[in-house]
Amino acid sequence: xxxxxxxxxxxxxxxxxxxxxxxxxxxxxxxxxxxxxxxxxxxxxxxxxxxxxxxxxxxxxxxxxxxxxxxxxxxxxxxxxxxxxxxxxxxxxxxxxxxxxxxxxxxxxxxxxxxxxxxxxxxxxxxxxxxxxxxxxxxxxxxxxxxxxxxxxxxxxxxxxxxxxxxxxxxxxxxxxxxxxxxxxxxxxxxxxxxxxxxxxxxxxxxxxxxxxxxxxxxxxxxxxxxxxxxxxxxxxxxxxxxxxxxxxxxxxxxxxxxxxxxxxxxxxxxxxxx
Amino acid sequence: xxxxxxxxxxxxxxxxxxxxxxxxxxxxxxxxxxxxxxxxxxxxxxxxxxxxxxxxxxxxxxxxxxxxxxxxxxxxxxxxxxxxxxxxxxxxxxxxxxxxxxxxxxxxxxxxxxxxxxxxxxxxxxxxxxxxxxxxxxxxxxxxxxxxxxxxxxxxxxxxxxxxxxxxxxxxxxxxxxxxxxxxxxxxxxxxxxxxxxxxxxxxxxxxxxxxxxxxxxxxxxxxxxxxxxxxxxxxxxxxxxxxxxxxxxxxxxxxxxxxxxxxxxxxxxxxxxxxxxxxxxxxx
Numbered sequence: 133x134x135x136x137x138x139x140x141x142x143x144x145x146x147x148x149x150x151x152x153x154x155x156x157x158x159x160x161x162x163x164x165x166x167x168x169x170x171x172x173x174x175x176x177x178x179x180x181x182x183x184x185x186x187x188x189x190x191x192x193x194x195x196x197x198x199x200x201x202x203x204x205x206x207x208x209x210x211x212x213x214x215x216x217x218x219x220x221x222x223x224x225x226x227x228x229x230x231x232x233x234x235x236x237x238x239x240x241x242x243x244x245x246x247x248x249x250x251x252x253x254x255x256x257x258x259x260x261x262x263x264x265x266x267x268x269x270x271x272x273x274x275x276x277x278x279x280x281x282x283x284x285x286x287x288x289x290x291x292x293x294x295x296x297x298x299x300x301x302x303x304x305x306x307x308x309x310x311x312x313x314x315x316x317x318x319x320x321x322x323x324x325x326x327x328x329x330x331x332x333x334x335x336x337x338x339x340x341x342x343x344x345x346x347x348x349x350x351x352x353x354x355x356x357x358x359x360x361x362x363x364x365x366x367x368x369x370x371x372x373x374x375x376x377x378x379x380x381x382x383x384x385x386x387x388x389x390x391x392x393x394x395x396x397x398x399x400x401x402x403x404x405x406x407x
Numbered sequence: 408x409x410x411x412x413x414x415x416x417x418x419x420x421x422x423x424x425x426x427x428x429x430x431x432x433x434x435x436x437x438x439x440x441x442x443x444x445x446x447x448x449x450x451x452x453x454x455x456x457x458x459x460x461x462x463x464x465x466x467x468x469x470x471x472x473x474x475x476x477x478x479x480x481x482x483x484x485x486x487x488x489x490x491x492x493x494x495x496x497x498x499x500x501x502x503x504x505x506x507x508x509x510x511x512x513x514x515x516x517x518x519x520x521x522x523x524x525x526x527x528x529x530x531x532x533x534x535x536x537x538x539x540x541x542x543x544x545x546x547x548x549x550x551x552x553x554x555x556x557x558x559x560x561x562x563x564x565x566x567x568x569x570x571x572x573x574x575x576x577x578x579x580x581x582x583x584x585x586x587x588x589x590x591x592x593x594x595x596x597x598x599x600x601x602x603x604x605x606x607x608x609x610x611x612x613x614x615x616x617x618x619x620x621x622x623x624x625x626x627x628x629x630x631x632x633x634x635x636x637x638x639x640x641x642x643x644x645x646x647x648x649x650x651x652x653x654x655x656x657x658x659x660x661x662x663x664x665x666x667x668x669x670x671x672x673x674x675x676x677x678x679x680x681x682x683x684x685x686x687x688x689x690x691x692x
Contacts, residue, residue, distance in 0.1 A: 180592035181563075288449075317448040317619060322663040322673035329672070344592060347622075351665035351673070388597035390622025392664060394650045397625050401646065407608065 135207065136306050136338040137192065138168040142201035144187050161187040163362040164201070169355070171305070172332065174339040176353035176370075178346065178385070184362040185342050189310045192340060193227040206305065219253055226299035230311035232291035236283040242269075242294055243279040249301045264301065271334075272297045273327060289320035293327065300331065308340045313348060325352060346389045350374055358382045409436040410581055410613040411460065411498075414474035418452070418459050418637075421467045429455045429468075431637040437581065437613045442604070444616045444628035444645070446660070452637035453617050457583050461500055462490050478580060496526040499574035503586040505566035509558040515569045516554030522576045541572040545602060564595035568602070575606055581613045582606075588623065600626055621664055625649060633657050 141164045150156030162184040169175045179185045190196040191203065197213045205224055210216045229235040236245060246265035250256040256264075266276050272293040283291060292312060299307055309328070313321040325348065331337060343349050349356060349370075356373040358366035358381065365379040377383050418430040430452040437443045447453045459470045460482065475482045477498060482490070502508040510518060519541060520534040529537060535554075542550035545568040558566055567587060574582055584603060588596035604627055607614045616627050624631055624645065631648045633641040633656065641654040652658045661667060662674040 180594060318621070318660060319448060319663050319675055322665075322675045325665070326672050326675070346593070347665040384594060388594045390596075390600075390620065390626045392621045392625040392649065392661075392666060394646060397646050397649055400626065404608075 134171050135168050136171050136205070137340070138204040138207075139192070140166050140202040140204075142166070142188065142191060142203065143199045144184070144191060144196070145199045160362055162191070162198075165357075165359070165362075165364045167355075167357055167364070167367060169306075169338055169340065171338055172336045173354040174332070174341055174352055175355045175357060176341045176343060176349040177357050177359060178343060178349055179359035180344060182361075183359045185359050186310055188359070189227065189308050189340070189342055192306075193225050193308050194221065195227075223253065223302040224304055225306045225308065226302065226304040227308040227310060228292070228295050228299050228312045231315055232288055232295050233315075235295055236291055238283055240283070241279070242281055242283070242286075245283075245294060245298055246301055249298065253302060265297075268297045268301060271300070271331070273323075287320075289316055289324060292316060292324055296324075296327065296331070300335070303335065304337070306338045306340065308342070310342045311344070312341075314343065314345060321348070328352070346385065358385065408479060410439050410441075410478060411435075411437040411615075412474060412476045413456070413460070413472060416456055416459060416470070416472040416475065418455050418464070419469045421469070426469070429637055430459070433632075433634065433637070433639050435632050435639070435642070437615060439580070439613050440607075440611050442607060442614045442616060442627055442629045444618060444624040444631045445634060446618060446621065446624055446631060447634035448619055450636065451634040453634050454585050456634075457500070457585060457615060457617060461494055461498060461583070462487075463494075463500075492526075495522060496577040497579055498581045498583065499577070499579040500583040500585060501567070501570050501574050501587045503589050505563055505570050505590065506558060508570060509566055511558055514555050514557055515561070516556075519554075519569070519573050519576060522573050526577045537576070538572075541576055542569070544575070544606070545569070545572045546598075547572075563591055564599065567591065567595075567599055571599075571602065571606070575610065575612075578610060579612060581615070583615045583617070585617045586619070587616075589618070589620070596623075603627070621660065633660070 142162055143164050144162040146159040146161055148157040148159060165188060167175065177185050177188065191198045194210065194212050194217055197211070203210050205221065210221065243262070243265055246268060247261040250261045250264065266279060269276060269278055274290065274293055286294065313324050316324060328339070329352070332339060341352055353370045356368065356370050357364050358379065360381045366373055366377065366382045373382070377386055414434045416430055416433045417428065419426045419428050433456050435443065445453045455464070458464050460475065464470065472483060477493065509515065516538055519538045523529045523534045523537055538554055539550045542553060547553050547565060547568055561569070587603065588599050591599060600623065603614070616623065618624060628645045630644050631642070632639055633654065635656050640656045641648070641652065648657065649661065652661060659674065665673060
């Protein structure tokens, strides 16, 4: 198994601007996180808002540089502040954002959304761009008739499919999914999760799946990392983390997740009647 | 006598292409001290039916029902002025986005005290004392100081607590919570749900919990109504709904929970209706 993504001691600080009366400060968003993901596997990153999981996503997708630490993609060290970000590298890593309503340009037709990455990469003639976009539309469960439509004509689940299609246009090896299903309804969520699983099998994709929903993580992840205030407090295989959570925060998280099985409902009703 | 009783509620919206029916013949009842959960996906009409009860729908909406009574009073024939005396006092509502539902220009203390002045006519000192009492009840530390905070100075969970404080300010008989925890983290969600259930038991309120999250239903409800495309699919007490769902739609919803995944693929709603049977035809009354 080859390791697609490896992070060693990633740190990201944000400088707060000082004003006339206030001194600037430093926010430590990510405080030394290390992990590695093998090809074709899914790493889930769990944590509440403000724990640094989206900051980490931006670093992994080469949007923001890390303050310190080393990032390896397919075994090659990458530092975007030193101009390592080539078009070839950009092709390797793609991202799907949380809100499918915000991540698509309302004035851009779906066809243009999907072909834009190919235009930027160059070397692909127009008819081939169109053909590849049509193929990708079918892959994600949409049709050729959607090519000339605008984003507002689609539902949330369909838009998320478009966002996934756009991310896959360049055949990346690593896909960072930043809360891809948390804005979707339960039944649509199931469809999108199925789609992601199918695509992973077909293209042998590696996923970094960011979520705060433990039931989704349990379903899709091979490995789980729990973040809390910028630190990775728990990191292990799915079985290990779910069977035997070590850190107090992970335990709190598990305890807070609503349980929808009849046994826990019965227990709750019994408690209520006793009170 | 039931606290809230709705029979055959229909809500239609005027659109450029004709009337759109958002709620199609929904009947439900809430008793005192009861927690009713209304579950459904977006577009199932669960929020719209409750907004109709509150009288908060825009003028393009046409509301008809065979019966809509609250505490023995007919809500359909109520004048606007009379309705305003009930809404916010005897029926209170909490909305999904806590930060968006507070006015950013006023302190939270002002907004809580406004409710007390309008509905109860309390004097300035009494209002202040009651507001502090309410913030203490919803678990906000340093309540006396926090009254002078603006919404942007508080976190999402704290804003939702302020919304709850405003809602229970006049000891309502019915509390409608419209997706109260959807915008919040799981750990905060747990705290808010526990708080709502505790307040509901303490004050003996009836509560309607609108949600799309089956976990929230399991953790709070006594009875559940499942809605789909404006129609009621199923009504059952919470235990039998999870143990023994009758309508195909409920079965599909439960199967789509990643918790219940048995194979590699999650079943979707479509898997349950492969034969093309009309989903509404599968409804159990």
